Amino acid sequence: MPKSVVRRALEGFHPYVPGEQPPDGEGWVKLNTNESPLPPSPxxxxxxxxxxxxxxxxxxxxxxxxxxxxxxxxxxxxxxxxxxxxxxxxxxxxxxxxxxxxxxxxxxxxxxxxxxxxxxxxxxxxxxxxxxxxxxxxxxxxxxxxxxxxxxxxxxxxxxxxxxxxxxxxxxxxxxxxxxxxxxxxxxxxxxxxxxxxxxxxxxxxxxxxxxxxxxxxxxxxxxxxxxxxxxxxxxxxxxxxxxxxxxxxxxxxxxEPHHEQVVGEVVRNRGELARALEQMGFEVVPSAANFIFVQPPRPAGEVVAALRERKILVRHYDREPIAGWIRITIGTREQHSKLLEALKEIL
Ligand SMILES: Cc1ncc(COP(=O)(O)O)c(C=O)c1O
CATH class of the missing domain: 3.40.640.10 (Type I PLP-dependent aspartate aminotransferase-like (Major domain))
Structure with a gap:
């Protein structure tokens, strides 16, 4: 849109940029937008x-x-x-x-x-x-x-x-x-x-x-x-x-509610497992009460995120202070975590 027609209050506006949403069915391990790794109730x-x-x-x-x-x-x-x-x-x-x-x-x-x-x-x-x-x-x-x-x-x-x-x-x-x-x-x-x-x-x-x-x-x-x-x-x-x-x-x-409790239980269990595995690999991990963990890798975050992306694994990278160098990883299934941890072993 030509700049002249946009409200003056929006000059230089930086919109909110949602996480990458690749087309369905391409086999991505999607750990970047905090979606549920498990389906909704039948x-x-x-x-x-x-x-x-x-x-x-x-x-x-x-x-x-x-x-x-x-x-x-x-x-x-x-x-x-x-x-x-x-x-x-x-x-x-x-x-x-x-x-x-x-x-x-x-x-x-x-x-x-x-x-x-x-x-x-x-x-x-x-x-x-x-x-x-x-x-x-x-x-x-x-x-x-x-x-x-x-x-x-x-x-x-x-x-x-x-x-x-x-x-x-x-x-x-x-x-x-x-x-x-x-x-x-x-x-x-x-x-x-x-x-x-x-x-x-x-x-x-x-x-x-x-x-x-x-x-x-x-x-x-x-x-x-x-x-x-x-x-x-x-x-x-x-x-x-x-x-x-x-x-x-x-x-x-x-x-x-039984289905909901089951999903929450599995995510919370997987969160603990992933946090421990990443800590053992030298990541700094912020204690999490959510369906994601916030971590700082032992190597520059940008490189790690790019190398994961090459392997079709998406996580969320932050490059602005005070969280530059940090990565947010959505909690996935155990299978998704195995792929993530395998990839990280190669990358690190
Ligand atoms: C902190 C926070 N609030 C609200 C939302 C809104 O989610 P939705 O619009 O999907 O309900 C999100 C989604 O990522 C979020 O991270």
């Missing part, structure tokens, strides 16, 4: 097939009502405390639409999910960055920051570190605005901030079906929070932001 596939009917000519429920109700039941909440979005990413964007706009600041610890920075530019808000110490501790400066909107990704990405629950609560209590706790990876962690919803009405929890439910391809996320915050998100969303197939997929997925 009940989800059945539900999608059953919903692929003539009824697709009709719009979906504008409130994705069946999904809201099923999610509310699962968490013991009222449906008015739940909203559903086109992936967790849409819910993050709705937070900007509802709570922070031009001239506002939006606060978050760094390093973290790189989507917040471009969204600040798009909404003409200024990022208020709070660097973490050793990736592990939530910065004490975050709570007193007066921003009307804050994000805490917990477990954090790309580090996998889980911030201390008391520190998160203290940051929420000290905040005057909305605190969105992005729990995209929380199912792989020992605890969530769900209890905070009982006492803190300025907290939103953002979740997704993309990771532990194996549904990245469907694009479904949900937010839990007080009625007022959920109503604020609903008031700025697009009318039909979640399609019919996604709604039935969400219901079937949230209702098949």
């Amino acid at each position: 009940k989800v596939i059945e539900a999608i097939k059953a919903a692929a009917t003539d009824q697709l000519r009709l719009y979906p429920s504008p409130t994705a009502a069946p999904a809201r109700q099923a999610i509310a039941r699962r968490f013991g909440l009222d449906p008015t405390q739940v909203t559903v979005g086109n992936g967790g990413d849409e819910l993050i964007e709705l937070c900007f639409r509802a709570f922070a706009g031009a001239g506002d600041t939006v606060a978050f610890p760094t390093p973290t999910y790189p989507l917040f920075e471009p969204l600040c530019r798009i909404h003409e808000a200024a990022p208020s960055r709070h660097p973490t110490e050793d990736f592990a501790d939530l910065p004490a400066s975050l709570g007193p920051d007066p921003s009307p909107l804050k994000f805490i990704v917990n477990p954090n990405s790309p580090t996998g570190a889980l911030f201390d629950a008391h520190h998160v609560e203290a940051a929420v209590v000290a905040s005057s605005g909305v605190v969105a706790i992005d729990e995209a990876y929380v199912d792989f962690a020992p605890r969530s901030a769900l209890e905070l919803l009982e006492s803190q009405d300025k907290v939103l929890l953002l979740r997704t079906f993309s990771k532990s439910y194996g549904l990245a391809g469907m694009r479904i996320g949900f937010a839990l929070g007080s009625r007022d915050l959920i109503a604020a998100l609903d008031s700025v969303k697009d009318s039909y932001n979640v399609d019919r197939l996604s709604i039935v997929a969400a219901v079937a997925a949230i209702e098949d």
Whole structure:
């Protein structure tokens, strides 16, 4: 697009760049975008097939009502405390639409999910960055920051570190605005901030079906929070932001908790095995509560990542400070890990 027609606020804009998504069926070992290595519940596939009917000519429920109700039941909440979005990413964007706009600041610890920075530019808000110490501790400066909107990704990405629950609560209590706790990876962690919803009405929890439910391809996320915050998100969303197939997929997925637990259990077990194997090979490994691990290889990361790519293994490489030289590896199956470790032995 000619530069002259783009909003002046977007001059020099760096968009968010998603991880490489090669065409299906080419045999890649894909450990770069934190998808599930295991398929969704068979009940989800059945539900999608059953919903692929003539009824697709009709719009979906504008409130994705069946999904809201099923999610509310699962968490013991009222449906008015739940909203559903086109992936967790849409819910993050709705937070900007509802709570922070031009001239506002939006606060978050760094390093973290790189989507917040471009969204600040798009909404003409200024990022208020709070660097973490050793990736592990939530910065004490975050709570007193007066921003009307804050994000805490917990477990954090790309580090996998889980911030201390008391520190998160203290940051929420000290905040005057909305605190969105992005729990995209929380199912792989020992605890969530769900209890905070009982006492803190300025907290939103953002979740997704993309990771532990194996549904990245469907694009479904949900937010839990007080009625007022959920109503604020609903008031700025697009009318039909979640399609019919996604709604039935969400219901079937949230209702098949045994399948979900099985996936999470396997990923957590594989995470421990991979972390130990990489440590033995001389990698520095950040303790992870997510479905990926953040590691620094004993040789320059760029070379290692390129050599893995030549062997059709994709991982995520970071080349900007403070995480230059680090690699994020999605937890895969044992078979995928064997291929990765074999390749790394050759490369190193
Ligand atoms: C921290 C974080 N939040 C939210 C998301 C959103 O995921 P989705 O839009 O697939 O639900 C991701 C995806 O990678 C993520 O890493």
